[in-house]
Amino acid sequence: MSRLSETPYAYQHAKSQRAKMARPKDLLAWFLAGYREEVPGQGGPYDKLHSRGVWRDAHHRGDPEGYEPVGGSHLGSPRMADGFRAYVEDDAFGTEVAEYEGHKSIATHYRTPMRAALARLSGRGKDTDDSPFMARTLHRAALRDGDWDGACASMGIIEPVRRPYLEAALHKLWDRYREAPDVDNYRAVA
8 A cells, every 4th residue: 555545635734734834924914813802892702891780809708608898899880891800810821721512622722822922922031122122012013903103113113124123023923922831741750
């Protein structure tokens, strides 16, 4: 038997995998689409700011019956929707388990992968490093609804280098983008 008859669609599968892993032609459109999916009010999962009822936060005192209110409004401020509150208060690297047709997956993924990529791009370096500044510039461009030229101008980037700077920032963001956290493989100590 030849190798071709053993795996007749191997070439098409490899081509499909390369196409899925290839960098998009328009990185700015990719970034804006991913950012808009995650931001409240843009049609994503966190589209409602308020829900019914009065907001009161509870704090557990230690006994099984005791919850005492530690926040909220006794005057009647509207309660924040759970999804929006999770977006505001959650970590950029927050994960969840996907559920497909009633069955939970065994792998976790980021709730907001674009936000995690921006956080990874901003890194833990000094403010004078290029990557944190790039992350702030991209965030500002997304807040300006894709006006990258105005975002770069507001960050003090001179006009001749705005386009190459934004392209470099988008390439760095693409390199740091992950749908799911990296798997940590631990070796047993003998």
